[in-house]
Amino acid sequence: MSSNTNSRQLPNTDETPPRDEPAPEPLADTDTKGDEDAAASGEGEAAAGAAPEIAMTDGAASSASGAPEETPAEAPAGEPEDPAEADSDTPDAVVAAAATDVDSPGSASEATASPAGEAPADETPAGEAPEAVVGDGAGDGEEPPGDEPPGDGPGRGWRGRYPVAARVLAWTTTLVAAALVLFALLMPSQSDEFQPAEFLRLPVEAIFGAALLIVLPRRPRIALSVAAGLALGVLTVLNILDIEFNEYLGRGFNVVLDWSLFSDAQGYLQDTFGHGGALGIAALAVALVIAIVALMTMSVVRLGNLVSRNTATATRTTLVLAMAWVTCATLGLQYTGVPIASEHVALVVQQRAARVRQTLRDEAAFAKISKKDAFANTPPGEMLTDLRGKDMIITFIESYGRSAIEDPLMAPRVDATLTAENKKLTRAGFAAKSGWLTSATYGGSSWLGHSTFLSGLWINNQQRYRTVTAGDHLSLISAFKKTGDYDTVGVMPGIQKGWPEQKFYGIDKLYDAFHLGYKGPKFSWSTMPDQYALTAFERLVHSKKHDKPLMSTIILTSSHQPWAPIPKTVPQDQVGDGSVYNAIEKAGKRPSDIITSSPKSKVEYGKAISYSVTSLINYLVKYGNKNTVLIYLGDHQPIARVSGDHASRDVPVSIVAKDPKVLDKIADWGWTDGLQPEHDAPVWKMSSFRDRFLTAYGSTPHP
Numbered sequence: 001m002s003s004n005t006n007s008r009q010l011p012n013t014d015e016t017p018p019r020d021e022p023a024p025e026p027l028a029d030t031d032t033k034g035d036e037d038a039a040a041s042g043e044g045e046a047a048a049g050a051a052p053e054i055a056m057t058d059g060a061a062s063s064a065s066g067a068p069e070e071t072p073a074e075a076p077a078g079e080p081e082d083p084a085e086a087d088s089d090t091p092d093a094v095v096a097a098a099a100t101d102v103d104s105p106g107s108a109s110e111a112t113a114s115p116a117g118e119a120p121a122d123e124t125p126a127g128e129a130p131e132a133v134v135g136d137g138a139g140d141g142e143e144p145p146g147d148e149p150p151g152d153g154p155g156r157g158w159r160g161r162y163p164v165a166a167r168v169l170a171w172t173t174t175l176v177a178a179a180l181v182l183f184a185l186l187m188p189s190q191s192d193e194f195q196p197a198e199f200l201r202l203p204v205e206a207i208f209g210a211a212l213l214i215v216l217p218r219r220p221r222i223a224l225s226v227a228a229g230l231a232l233g234v235l236t237v238l239n240i241l242d243i244e245f246n247e248y249l250g251r252g253f254n255v256v257l258d259w260s261l262f263s264d265a266q267g268y269l270q271d272t273f274g275h276g277g278a279l280g281i282a283a284l285a286v287a288l289v290i291a292i293v294a295l296m297t298m299s300v301v302r303l304g305n306l307v308s309r310n311t312a313t314a315t316r317t318t319l320v321l322a323m324a325w326v327t328c329a330t331l332g333l334q335y336t337g338v339p340i341a342s343e344h345v346a347l348v349v350q351q352r353a354a355r356v357r358q359t360l361r362d363e364a365a366f367a368k369i370s371k372k373d374a375f376a377n378t379p380p381g382e383m384l385t386d387l388r389g390k391d392m393i394i395t396f397i398e399s400y401g402r403s404a405i406e407d408p409l410m411a412p413r414v415d416a417t418l419t420a421e422n423k424k425l426t427r428a429g430f431a432a433k434s435g436w437l438t439s440a441t442y443g444g445s446s447w448l449g450h451s452t453f454l455s456g457l458w459i460n461n462q463q464r465y466r467t468v469t470a471g472d473h474l475s476l477i478s479a480f481k482k483t484g485d486y487d488t489v490g491v492m493p494g495i496q497k498g499w500p501e502q503k504f505y506g507i508d509k510l511y512d513a514f515h516l517g518y519k520g521p522k523f524s525w526s527t528m529p530d531q532y533a534l535t536a537f538e539r540l541v542h543s544k545k546h547d548k549p550l551m552s553t554i555i556l557t558s559s560h561q562p563w564a565p566i567p568k569t570v571p572q573d574q575v576g577d578g579s580v581y582n583a584i585e586k587a588g589k590r591p592s593d594i595i596t597s598s599p600k601s602k603v604e605y606g607k608a609i610s611y612s613v614t615s616l617i618n619y620l621v622k623y624g625n626k627n628t629v630l631i632y633l634g635d636h637q638p639i640a641r642v643s644g645d646h647a648s649r650d651v652p653v654s655i656v657a658k659d660p661k662v663l664d665k666i667a668d669w670g671w672t673d674g675l676q677p678e679h680d681a682p683v684w685k686m687s688s689f690r691d692r693f694l695t696a697y698g699s700t701p702h703p
Helices: 032-042 083-089 092-099 157-161 163-186 204-215 218-249 258-309 311-331 344-369 402-406 411-427 446-455 462-469 476-482 501-505 530-542 581-587 598-623 660-664 686-696
Strands: 055-057 133-135 391-397 431-438 487-491 509-511 550-556 628-634 650-657 683-685
Touching: 157 163, 163 204, 163 218, 163 258, 163 344, 204 218, 204 258, 204 311, 204 344, 218 258, 218 344, 258 311, 258 462, 344 462, 391 446, 391 476, 391 598, 402 411, 402 598, 402 650, 411 431, 411 598, 431 660, 431 686, 446 462, 446 476, 446 501, 446 686, 462 501, 476 487, 476 501, 476 550, 476 686, 487 501, 487 530, 509 530, 530 550, 530 598, 550 598, 598 628, 650 660, 683 686
Parallel strands: 055 133, 391 550, 391 628, 431 683, 487 509, 487 550
Antiparallel strands: 431 650, 628 650
């Protein structure tokens, strides 16, 4: 009898077809059944008694039932089989294979396409031992396709039942994987750089990676794919962190120093959205990180399997793209100002490595710088001689930046407030001079601005902050304390846990969020309204009888983001324990009302700054006297959503006093009269203020 090249043999039978019946004519090649009949009638004949060949397609078993197959007892050589028997014994796998991967070498459709009377090229000659041919559907014989696991050949599972849907899903998954990888390779690290041209480039990393995946054997290829996918996922997460840090802090994420900031971010979220909301956001962030890393890894592995199954096509495509990249790079071709030939990932990795090296070197260098101090050895009798007897107040207004005074949307309200408050000061006998300072931080990390201003050192990262606060460098507060003529006090409602930096700054008595007697509601992150904090300072500290003048440091927090809800000024005699603010807090806006809208955030930010400035000037006019000297400034600019992309880091600073001699000492600074500095007023680094101030008011340097 003739051998059957399908994966199933005819069962044994004692019946022999009549010899006088002519062989049936093959049907036209119009459908799958016709193909099967042609294959059954046109296959080569095997000699009687020869072992039949067993063809295994996609790792499928030779029998659908898994039972051992039996060879027919006898059949005349060259005698055709009964068409009815051929149809009844043809497995479903052949039908499915003919309808699926018709382009794959070794597929069932090609095996059944031999002309009548000719044996297929891979037919085992009669008398030879049977050969097990294992095809993977991809033609390379190396491994089964990624979407057809071994032992699940055509006709099995939903892929066999729905071949068109399976093919569409496979192509869609591959396209999504390619899009994810390209997006990660070309993703900018700043939100304002997202534009179509950035994603219409040729990444050299993809070309080089494809070349490696083509030439590597199976195991090294899979290992490389997994490693590259993990690295690409981590790189994507770091790029997202860069975007967020640039948005909020005006700089990229520092992989050495910035991990400690996540606890502060969690506290901010909890204060803004509540405990449940903060946990939900944190869980979503963790899930997003895991999903990004997992998806990138699976995408690279899938693309690696694809190029290995289509080596010839992948090789030609890679060579063409490599030539195109070299051409674009050599000629400097650009699209809308963006180079077409991209090496973005390589540059990002180099920048991150350089940032790490710089951070490590900076730590050692700053430790030496912080030990040098021009006034470290100045005797108490030669320190701040022109301010003796003055009641000093240094006040930081949270997020009070240059944008509040100059941005077209915010400036009208804030400028009107400054004008009105300056008139109050004048009527009360006070005068002011104002200028600009460039903060060491932006958008957040207020403690870096505070420490830079008070220490006279440029403290722009957490490591520098730890270094200086762990030492004995002279701060502006401790300079007053060193004279022996001042009691030092800190009013800091934003501090809600232990604060060891108190010793470094030289603060004798600290009033934090739990020592000001407040019984009202929180206003998002701000633990209490500025008006209440200043009223509590007067009640607990300033109104008390003192043997020495006060050197007071006050941090006002009502203008801290998210600027919703915002307190309102109430009559001074109604402030009480803060319960009056319950109704104001409930009636105010929620963070969710403004946090995603830049225009709304700007409007509410302007309102918050106006409230803080008004609260401070109202306090000074009511409780200040001829010996009161106020220095107030912003600690940093607000986030980019409010201040604008690439905004300056400048903040306003003012010195206010009744005694004209105080302002005469700084007449040569070139500052503007009043509370509002002119646009072209001098701009100094915030770290330079301490030494200028100490020198102006009679301190003698003694390094």
